[in-house]
Amino acid sequence: MQVVLFEDDRVDQLAPLTMGRPAYAIGCAGYRLIELVESLGPVHVIVRDYLRDLEMADGRRVLVAGEPASGSQAADAAIIAVNARLAPGVANCDLLRRLANADRSAIAVAGESVAAAFIKHPPRHLFAASAVEFSAAIRRLELPAVAADLRLLEYPHDVIREHQRSLRENLEFRIRDGFRQHSDGLFVAEGVTIGEHLVTNTQAGPIVLDAGASLGPFCYLSGPAYVGPGARLIEMAVLKDGVAIGARAKIGGEIETSIVEPLSNKQHHGFLGHSYVGSWVNLGAGTSNSDLKNTYGSVTMDYGGRRVPSGMQLVGCFIGDYAKTAVNTGIFTGKAIGVCSMAYGFVTTNVPGFTNYARSMGQVTEIGLDVAVATQARMFARRGIEQRVCDVDLLRSLFELTRPERANFGTPLPPEPLSL
Numbered sequence: 001m002q003v004v005l006f007e008d009d010r011v012d013q014l015a016p017l018t019m020g021r022p023a024y025a026i027g028c029a030g031y032r033l034i035e036l037v038e039s040l041g042p043v044h045v046i047v048r049d050y051l052r053d054l055e056m057a058d059g060r061r062v063l064v065a066g067e068p069a070s071g072s073q074a075a076d077a078a079i080i081a082v083n084a085r086l087a088p089g090v091a092n093c094d095l096l097r098r099l100a101n102a103d104r105s106a107i108a109v110a111g112e113s114v115a116a117a118f119i120k121h122p123p124r125h126l127f128a129a130s131a132v133e134f135s136a137a138i139r140r141l142e143l144p145a146v147a148a149d150l151r152l153l154e155y156p157h158d159v160i161r162e163h164q165r166s167l168r169e170n171l172e173f174r175i176r177d178g179f180r181q182h183s184d185g186l187f188v189a190e191g192v193t194i195g196e197h198l199v200t201n202t203q204a205g206p207i208v209l210d211a212g213a214s215l216g217p218f219c220y221l222s223g224p225a226y227v228g229p230g231a232r233l234i235e236m237a238v239l240k241d242g243v244a245i246g247a248r249a250k251i252g253g254e255i256e257t258s259i260v261e262p263l264s265n266k267q268h269h270g271f272l273g274h275s276y277v278g279s280w281v282n283l284g285a286g287t288s289n290s291d292l293k294n295t296y297g298s299v300t301m302d303y304g305g306r307r308v309p310s311g312m313q314l315v316g317c318f319i320g321d322y323a324k325t326a327v328n329t330g331i332f333t334g335k336a337i338g339v340c341s342m343a344y345g346f347v348t349t350n351v352p353g354f355t356n357y358a359r360s361m362g363q364v365t366e367i368g369l370d371v372a373v374a375t376q377a378r379m380f381a382r383r384g385i386e387q388r389v390c391d392v393d394l395l396r397s398l399f400e401l402t403r404p405e406r407a408n409f410g411t412p413l414p415p416e417p418l419s420l
Contacts, residue, residue: 001100003037004063004081006046008135010113010154011085013303016320016353017156017276019339019398022047022055023084027261028159029166030174030208030226030244031088040080040096046131047084050397053390063127081117081138083110085152089166090173095148107138108148114138115150156318156336157301157310160274163259167242168205168224175208182209185223195219195235204241234267246279248383256291258316263383275316278339280379282324289331291316299334302350305408310334320353322376322395338405339398340372352409353402366406369399 005024012018017026022045024033037043044061056062080100086092099108099118107117114135119126129137153159179187182194185202188209195217200207205224209215213227216235225239228247233239238254245251246262253269261279266272268285275289291314293299299315301308317331320339331337331347338353345360354367372395377387 001041001078001080003040003043004046004079005034005037005043005084006081006134007048007084007131008113009132011048013155014085014153014159015156015304016336016338017159017278017318019353019401020278020321020394022051023153024086026088026153026159027244027246027259028088028153029163029170030224031170033082033084033086033088036088036090036093037082037096039093040100045084046134048131050394050401054394057388057390077122078118078120079122081114081119081134083113083115083135083152085113085154086115087151087153087158087162087166088170089151089162090169091166092150095150099146099148102146105141105143106146107141107143108146108150110150110152111154113152115148115152117141117143119143155301155303155308155310156276157299157312157315157334159259159276159318160257160315161312163244164242164257167226167244171206171208171224171226174226175206179208189213189229201240210247228262257314261321273316274312274314275318277319278321278323280322280376281319284325284327284329286328287325287331288329289317289335290333293333301334303336317347322372322379323351338402340367340375340395340402342367352405354399355406355409364409369396372399 007023011023014023034043044063046063047055052062080096096116099116105118105120108115117138126137175187179189182188186200186207189211191212192209193214195215197218198215199220201222207221207223207225209227210229212230215233218236219233220238222240224242226244228245230248231245232250234252237252240256242257243255245260248263249260250265250267252267254271256273258272258275260277263279264277264281266283270286271288273291299310299312301310315334318336322340323337324342326344329343335347335350337343337351340353341351341355341357343351344358351357356365356367373392380387
C-alpha cells in the first residue's frame, strides 16, 4: 500500500501558515502529518503547482497530473489517500491504519471535505487530477462511506486547538523510539545539553528534548513540551502548558501553548502565547502578543474579510514564514502577520504579506521582492544554508500571491525605498 497526501481547495483557508509550505508540513502537536503517515507506507504528495519544485528539491515524491503513484508498481496498487489538512495526531493515524486494514475501498469525510479514502484498485484516471481536482475525483468514485472521527484543520486557530488536544499523546508516542529518561517525565535524545538549575513540571505531560537540543541555565519547562533537534533555549527561558519548538530554533523569554517552526528566532524576553510562528521568523526583543480579550470572551478571527468565530477564549497570533518584528512590538489578540512582512509598534489588524507595517506610526509600505530575496540569502548564510533557485522562486510566487492582500488592505501601499 502507498500513501498519497493531497492538498484540496480549502488549503488557502490556512494562510498564512500554508503560504510557504504544504498543509502536511504544518508543525502541530510535535509532529508534521507527513512524518506520521510514513509508518503506513511509501508517501507520495500532490501539492499546489508553485510548491512542486521546492518539495522535489527537498526529496518528496511529488505526483504530477497524469502519473500513477509509483513508476515501479502497477498503477492499480492499493493506496490510502489522505487530506493534507488532517490534524497531525497519533489517534488520527490509528484511524487511517484501521481504514486500510479493513482491506476494502471506502471513503471517510469530515464536514464537506474528503478526509481520507482507501482505494484498493485506483483507476488510472484518478492520477490525471491536479491538486485542486483530486478530492473531487475521489468523490466521483462513489466509494462506500465509513464513520471515522478524522479531524481536519480548517483555519489557523484550529492548529492551536489540535495542538492542545494531541501534544501529550503525540509525545508519549515519540519517546518510544530512541529517548532515555533523564529524570521523572523528562526524556532526552543523544547530544542534549542541559544547563544548571533546570526546573521541570511534568504533571500534565512529558518533556521531550530531541537530538542536539541545548538548554541554558535557569530554564523552566512545564509539560507537555517538545524541543526539536538542535534547538537552543537561552538562559531563563520559560516553556509552559504545551509548547513545541522546531529544529534549530533559538528561544528565550516566555512561551505558552504555542508552536515555533524550525529555524526561527525568539531569542529575547517577551511573551508568546497560543500562537503559531512559521520558519525563518525573527521576533525582536520585547515582542509580545495578547492571547486573551479584555472582555474574556471568545475570539472572532478575521480571515480575508470573513468573520469566523474561533469558539476559543485563548487565541494568539499567526505569523507566516520569513516575517520579522521590531523591538517592543505588541500584537493584538487573534492577528495574522503575512509572509515576508516586517511589523513595528502595535499590530492592531492583520498584516498583508510583503508589508512594512508601522500603522501606529502612520507608515505602511510594500516590501519589494528584491529586498526579500536579499534578506533570505543573508539569513540562509548565517545558518550555513545555500540559497537555491527554488527558494527564490518560492518568494517570487509568494509576492504575487499576496498582491491582493496588499491591494485590499485599504489605501494602496507605496513601495519601500529600495535598500539592500
